[in-house]
Amino acid sequence: MDDSMLKAGDRLLAAAREAQAYGLAAAHLGENEPLAVMSMASDPAQRDYRLLYNPEIVAVAEETASGPEGSVSMPGIEVVVQRPVWAEIAYDDADGIRQRERLEGFVARVALHEIEQVNGIFFLSRVSRLKRDAALRKFDKSRRA
DSSP, X not given: OXXXXXXXXXXXXXXXXXXXXXXXXXXXXXXXXXXXXXXXXSSTTOOOEEEEEEEEXXXXXXXXXXXXXXXXXXXXXXXXXXXXXXXXXXXXXXXXXEEEEEEEHHHHHHHHHHHHHHTTOOGGGGSOHHHHHXXXXXXXXXXXX
């Protein structure tokens, strides 16, 4: 854990708080760091942010569930995405200590979404071409309005 990564974490946390996002990946701020912030609150109305340095998905449930997902880079656009109902993740905390947690439900969905974003996988790649194209058209239309 170096100083530049810790500073990127501070910027990411501030941006998440400002946007009241469930989570953000460093790429949203143009940062090229393996870093995400996410709320660990199981209630979507609450926020309990945690910075995840060098996050990884360790294991996931075979069982999946559908749920809405969006992105701060596409405000107002939500698409239903299938995700595992639980995930085990690992990440370094700000002290460089490796943490491992099993998350369920909404919190697991947020973690999977953000860790995939860190790894260059955008949530729209998880849906059919038809749903992806419809979401992109809706987003383009909203930007012209």
